Amino acid sequence: MKLETIKKLCCPFDKAELTLTSITKDVDGNVIEGFLSCQDCKRLFPIIKGIPIMNPDEYREFKLEQPLLDRWQKSGHRLGGGGE
Numbered sequence: 001m002k003l004e005t006i007k008k009l010c011c012p013f014d015k016a017e018l019t020l021t022s023i024t025k026d027v028d029g030n031v032i033e034g035f036l037s038c039q040d041c042k043r044l045f046p047i048i049k050g051i052p053i054m055n056p057d058e059y060r061e062f063k064l065e066q067p068l069l070d071r072w073q074k075s076g077h078r079l080g081g082g083g084e
């Protein structure tokens with residue numbers, strides 16, 4: 001997904017602005033893997049294979065998201081915007 005497109009996205013729950021964290025980009029600078037995090041409700045929306053996963057909570061596939069979250073944390077990063 002293109003960076004400009006991602007920047008236009010807002011949180012589907014409260015329409016707040018999202019912060020992009022990119023993990024993997026392709027040669028054109030498109031985000032392949034990463035996260036969008038909401039400032040407001042602190043939800044995290046993974047970007048997997050270039051597609052932001054922004055389903056309502058009950059339709060989210062944590063099986064799909066978990067490997068990405070695990071890799072991110074193992075590489076020494078911390079999730080979310082503010083403390084644990």
Ligand SMILES: [Zn+2]
Pocket residue numbers: 011012013014015016038039040041042043
């Ligand atoms: Zn939100």
